[in-house]
Amino acid sequence: MIVCVCRRVSDREIARHAHAGMSFDEIQFELGVATQCGRCENCARDVVAQCSASGAVAHIQNATQPIQLANNILESNAWPSSPFCSAA
Numbered sequence: 868m869i870v871c872v873c874r875r876v877s878d879r880e881i882a883r884h885a886h887a888g889m890s891f892d893e894i895q896f897e898l899g900v901a902t903q904c905g906r907c908e909n910c911a912r913d914v915v916a917q918c919s920a921s922g923a924v925a926h927i928q929n930a931t932q933p934i935q936l937a938n939n940i941l942e943s944n945a946w947p948s949s950p951f952c953s954a955a
């Protein structure tokens with residue numbers, strides 16, 4: 868959906884920039900949204916606010932691999948096993 872008719876900026880384009888971590892002011896500078904008649908400013912700000920509010924949750928929900936934490940250092944795969952450190 869086109870949010871800014873004057874600059875032909877869509878909500879998807881605004882959302883993409885907001886999800887990249889840009890603020891409204893940065894998006895306005897980058898895309899030119901709400902820089903002519905200004906009628907779209909509230910709608911554009913709403914899109915940015917919704918993306919900012921849902922960004923962290925969406926990132927967690929989109930994780931495909933669960934994070935497996937080791938219970939102690941012996942279970943960790945982060946350290947290569949060494950013949951000098953094997954348990955007797």
Ligand code: FES
Pocket residue numbers: 870871872873874900901902903904905906907908
């Ligand atoms: S509709 Fe966005 S500046 Fe006019």
